[in-house]
Amino acid sequence: MENWETVQVTTDVLICGGGMSACGAAVEAAYWAKKNGLKVTLVDKATPVRSGAVAMGLSAINEYIGYAAGENTLEDYVRYVRQDLMGISREDLVYNIARHVDSSVHLFEKWGLPIWTDENGKYVREGRWQVMINGESYKVIVAEAALNAMAEAGFEVYERVFIVGPIMDGDRIAGAYGFSTRENKFYVFNAKAVYAGMGGAVHVFRPRSTGEGLGRSWYPPFNSGATTYFTLTAGAEQTCQEIRFIPVRFKDAYGPVGAWFLLFKSRATSAVGGEYMAVRKDELNNWAPYGLAKPIPANLRNYLGMLDTDEGLGPLYMETAEAIQNLAEAYKDDQKAFKKKMKELESEAWEDFLDMTVSQAILWAANNIYPEQSRSEIAACEPYFIGSHSGGSGAWVSGPEDLDTPYKWGYGNMTTVKGLFTAGDGSGASSHKFSSGSHAEGRWAGKNAVKFALENADLPSIGDVEALKEATFAPMKRFEENKGYTTDPNINPNYIRPMQFMFRLQKLMDEYAGGVSSAFKTSIALLERGLELLEMLKEDSEKLGAETAYELERCWENIHRMWQAEVHIRTIIFREETRWPGYYFRADTPKMDEENWKVFANCVYKDGNWEFFKREIHALCD
Numbered sequence: 231m232e233n234w235e236t237v238q239v240t241t242d243v244l245i246c247g248g249g250m251s252a253c254g255a256a257v258e259a260a261y262w263a264k265k266n267g268l269k270v271t272l273v274d275k276a277t278p279v280r281s282g283a284v285a286m287g288l289s290a291i292n293e294y295i296g297y298a299a300g301e302n303t304l305e306d307y308v309r310y311v312r313q314d315l316m317g318i319s320r321e322d323l324v325y326n327i328a329r330h331v332d333s334s335v336h337l338f339e340k341w342g343l344p345i346w347t348d349e350n351g352k353y354v355r356e357g358r359w360q361v362m363i364n365g366e367s368y369k370v371i372v373a374e375a376a377l378n379a380m381a382e383a384g385f386e387v388y389e390r391v392f393i394v395g396p397i398m399d400g401d402r403i404a405g406a407y408g409f410s411t412r413e414n415k416f417y418v419f420n421a422k423a424v425y426a427g428m429g430g431a432v433h434v435f436r437p438r439s440t441g442e443g444l445g446r447s448w449y450p451p452f453n454s455g456a457t458t459y460f461t462l463t464a465g466a467e468q469t470c471q472e473i474r475f476i477p478v479r480f481k482d483a484y485g486p487v488g489a490w491f492l493l494f495k496s497r498a499t500s501a502v503g504g505e506y507m508a509v510r511k512d513e514l515n516n517w518a519p520y521g522l523a524k525p526i527p528a529n530l531r532n533y534l535g536m537l538d539t540d541e542g543l544g545p546l547y548m549e550t551a552e553a554i555q556n557l558a559e560a561y562k563d564d565q566k567a568f569k570k571k572m573k574e575l576e577s578e579a580w581e582d583f584l585d586m587t588v589s590q591a592i593l594w595a596a597n598n599i600y601p602e603q604s605r606s607e608i609a610a611c612e613p614y615f616i617g618s619h620s621g622g623s624g625a626w627v628s629g630p631e632d633l634d635t636p637y638k639w640g641y642g643n644m645t646t647v648k649g650l651f652t653a654g655d656g657s658g659a660s661s662h663k664f665s666s667g668s669h670a671e672g673r674w675a676g677k678n679a680v681k682f683a684l685e686n687a688d689l690p691s692i693g694d695v696e697a698l699k700e701a702t703f704a705p706m707k708r709f710e711e712n713k714g715y716t717t718d719p720n721i722n723p724n725y726i727r728p729m730q731f732m733f734r735l736q737k738l739m740d741e742y743a744g745g746v747s748s749a750f751k752t753s754i755a756l757l758e759r760g761l762e763l764l765e766m767l768k769e770d771s772e773k774l775g776a777e778t779a780y781e782l783e784r785c786w787e788n789i790h791r792m793w794q795a796e797v798h799i800r801t802i803i804f805r806e807e808t809r810w811p812g813y814y815f816r817a818d819t820p821k822m823d824e825e826n827w828k829v830f831a832n833c834v835y836k837d838g839n840w841e842f843f844k845r846e847i848h849a850l851c852d
């Protein structure tokens with residue numbers, strides 16, 4: 231520990247994370263802070279240029295309202311999100327994001343992002359809400375704007391600094407602490423306001439991929455639950471922590487399906503050729519009113535496919551060849567035009583992957599898949615926590631001041647902890663913000679964080695940082711002290727390495743909390759047993775051992791995941807119904823209960839105790 235220098239940084243607004251929402255927060259906070267003589271500091275465990283969910287790029291921007299052109303109203307979007315989340319959404323937050331999202335998209339375009347346009351210069355829509363982009367460098371472009379805004383204001387950005395946890399001063403956030411993975415430096419950030427934008431979580435559940443492919447998941451392997459850990463352990467109220475997200479993706483390399491379903495109008499079928507959305511249509515009656523309205527919620531679409539799989543009708547397939555043929559059909563009378571169209575569609579199909587999931591293109595090539603000639607396997611992924619997509623987990627945040635909403639207690643997007651803000655994957659019950667909405671919400675939160683720092687000008691105290699440092703480096707000390715005890719450093723009675731710890735967490739989540747191997751089903755008995763095992767894992771988290779700084783990072787990532795797992799299991803237990811089949815199914819309460827459970831399931835963790843309670847849903851429009 232003596233080899234690690236302690237560096238203390240004092241700032242007004244601290245931004246933790248460098249993803250889509252943090253880049254939005256940085257652009258806005260840098261502007262307002264500079265104007266008011268305040269300072270902003272940003273810390274990312276990686277480098278914002280290629281960090282987070284958008285690191286590899288994206289092929290579409292999934293939230294664009296087209297408000298100015300009268301394409302959609304804000305209320306239309308609020309209704310869409312309500313429908314997709316089976317009635318559970320914070321409509322004030324969704325509305326607020328919707329009214330700002332188009333301006334984020336226009337900024338992206340101004341900063342250099344190529345957005346597809348048609349012959350009239352209008353954005354090409356993938357579906358009603360999505361616009362197509364050439365997005366391999368999407369994150370580079372968005373990050374560059376954020377980094378420029380910070381640099382122009384003279385503010386510092388710390389890259390490769392991993393945030394371990396929050397620092398509190400009573401009921402107010404006082405900063406954060408962490409360490410560099412490149413230099414021997416322990417960091418203590420003292421701030422008046424903190425923005426937690428460290429994404430969602432993957433690898434809480436056992437992934438389908440094994441061996442060398444372990445890190446190949448849909449969600450980026452580097453987002454490991456830091457935002458939930460940070461806000462939860464700071465004492466912030468959580469919401470929708472039961473709403474995990476399970477995307478259906480091209481199997482094994484996790485290529486996106488949105489373009490196939492929406493742009494190419496493709497069908498998904500079972501091995502015997504039945505289109506599960508048509509064959510199993512009657513099942514949707516059981517999930518009324520949401521099952522009977524359009525668009526059919528993502529979890530129900532998943533569920534109908536899972537019913538096929540359960541009956542042994544898998545593998546499931548995306549009918550790519552049929553979709554391409556259908557789209558080219560109109561050109562059939564002119565062979566030259568037909569060939570040209572086929573070529574165009576074929577290249578769009580490959581580009582969809584090359585823009586965001588290169589490995590899917592490699593897998594297609596390796597498996598001799600020609601999308602215009604044959605269908606291609608799809609499957610439900612393992613569960614993820616991503617409140618900004620079609621999941622809902624996150625912190626309970628204050629609504630916008632100017633809207634008629636009962637959920638307001640101060641600054642917009644502030645959690646229930648004074649001075650602690652979040653957005654994107656960090657704020658719950660406001661799904662379907664995606665990359666663009668996360669950026670817009672981050673901007674909103676960043677501006678409000680500056681306002682908070684201005685109006686609460688005293689710097690909170692950070693107390694004894696030596697104790698934090700000791701706890702942070704304990705796994706390294708433990709490893710060092712005990713490594714000579716066995717001949718194989720991986721097997722030692724005095725410590726557990728983070729990889730083995732992660733496998734244990736994933737196994738119990740998979741088998742008890744409804745992962746892939748239990749076909750996404752669970753029950754109260756399974757959940758309670760899972761919780762017992764989790765408690766024991768928690769005890770063993772005190773025995774983690776790390777050889778290097780990177781392994782120390784892995785230790786803390788897994789502690790973050792463990793807390794994400796616990797709040798998830800506990801919230802599933804609290805909600806005594808099945809509302810999102812296709813995400814998870816509680817076999818002991820197999821039906822949806824609109825009368826008792828059309829509510830938010832919220833919780834607070836304080837002084838070692840969990841408190842769970844319901845909160846009412848307030849509709850913003852009809």
Ligand code: SFD
Binds near residue numbers: 247278284619654663
């Ligand atoms: O459709 C720490 N998303 C898509 N959005 C779209 O608009 N279009 C798409 O095409 C999208 N698709 C998609 C999407 C996500 C993923 C994973 C895939 C495909 C494969 C959603 C968006 O990407 C998502 O909504 C936003 O990125 C959310 O933004 P934010 O800011 O909440 O999270 P982030 O961007 O992942 O950034 C997280 C940051 O935190 C850092 N970090 N820093 C310090 N200390 C720690 N301990 C930290 N832990 C994490 C990260 O480095 C990163 O900077 S589609 O195909 O599904």
Ligand code: AMP
Binds near residue numbers: 477486488492528
């Ligand atoms: P995905 O690639 O599955 O993440 O989808 C991208 C966007 O399209 C998201 O906004 C999804 O909710 C939406 N989407 C994907 N498939 C469908 C579908 N079959 N019906 C309606 N919306 C869809």
